[in-house]
Amino acid sequence: MAGRDYMGIPREEIPWYPTINADLCNSCGSCLDFCSNNVFAQGELHMEVANPYNCVVGCSACANECETGALSFPSKEELVKKLHELRDKYKTTV
Amino acid sequence: MNNEAKSTQHVKKAILMCTCSFACPSMKDINFGELSERIRLELPHDYMLLHPRLCEENGENLLADLLKDNVLYVTPACKEEKQKKLLRDGFEKAGVKMDNNWKPVSISFKNTETAFNDIKKALEEV
Numbered sequence: 369m370a371g372r373d374y375m376g377i378p379r380e381e382i383p384w385y386p387t388i389n390a391d392l393c394n395s396c397g398s399c400l401d402f403c404s405n406n407v408f409a410q411g412e413l414h415m416e417v418a419n420p421y422n423c424v425v426g427c428s429a430c431a432n433e434c435e436t437g438a439l440s441f442p443s444k445e446e447l448v449k450k451l452h453e454l455r456d457k458y459k460t461t462v
Numbered sequence: 463m464n465n466e467a468k469s470t471q472h473v474k475k476a477i478l479m480c481t482c483s484f485a486c487p488s489m490k491d492i493n494f495g496e497l498s499e500r501i502r503l504e505l506p507h508d509y510m511l512l513h514p515r516l517c518e519e520n521g522e523n524l525l526a527d528l529l530k531d532n533v534l535y536v537t538p539a540c541k542e543e544k545q546k547k548l549l550r551d552g553f554e555k556a557g558v559k560m561d562n563n564w565k566p567v568s569i570s571f572k573n574t575e576t577a578f579n580d581i582k583k584a585l586e587e588v
């Protein structure tokens with residue numbers, strides 16, 4: 369399943385996806401059940417982010433499903449800063 | 463889960479469509495411009511709005527301000543169970559009961575045509 373461009377920027381250029389803290393993840397599977405986008409896959413030791421660029425830019429909804437606090441995302445400020453840089457690079461006018 | 467809105471005294475039907483930032487891979491086959499225009503022209507409802515992220519603060523603020531008891535809200539967005547969790551706070555802030563006033567429609571893994579038909583069916587059912 370391919371992601372969509374975001375504001376005319378190729379999805380793979382945007383560093384937005386969940387990071388899993390392996391020490392906190394207990395492999396409960398809640399994030400895997402919650403997200404429809406095939407982002408997560410159950411690894412041998414803990415959940416893994418198998419398809420990071422399927423994550424919807426700016427979404428962090430699965431973090432609320434994780435009872436151990438193992439999921440984290442960049443801050444909104446970091447995202448906005450990166451998008452400014454990338455819009456300059458791709459000369460989009462959004 | 464009971465997705466059927468129970469009350470019959472709604473005076474209006476509204477469509478609140480969440481576009482998931484126009485970026486969700488599960489909605490990549492939906493042309494939201496075409497879908498919203500077809501809904502506006504062809505389906506019986508009182509008004510519609512599109513929002514890029516109904517489940518976060520900006521969307522919740524909108525729901526809190528907008529929702530009313532006498533309106534039935536059809537929400538094309540992610541899968542129904544997910545919507546139930548994600549939109550709950552907005553309905554709560556507005557003091558409007560999801561059980562009575564809300565009918566979700568999943569447009570995950572649909573294309574423009576199938577999403578349109580599912581929204582049409584939802585409107586016919588309420």
Ligand code: SF4
Nearest residue numbers: 393394396397399434
């Ligand atoms: S919800 Fe949290 S604890 Fe459960 S599998 Fe996902 S990351 Fe691990």
Ligand code: SF4
Nearest residue numbers: 403423424427428430
């Ligand atoms: S942030 Fe949203 S799209 Fe990304 S993995 Fe979590 S639920 Fe899926």
Ligand code: SF4
Nearest residue numbers: 480482515517539540
């Ligand atoms: S409510 Fe669902 S469709 Fe809308 S932004 Fe949130 S996860 Fe995406």
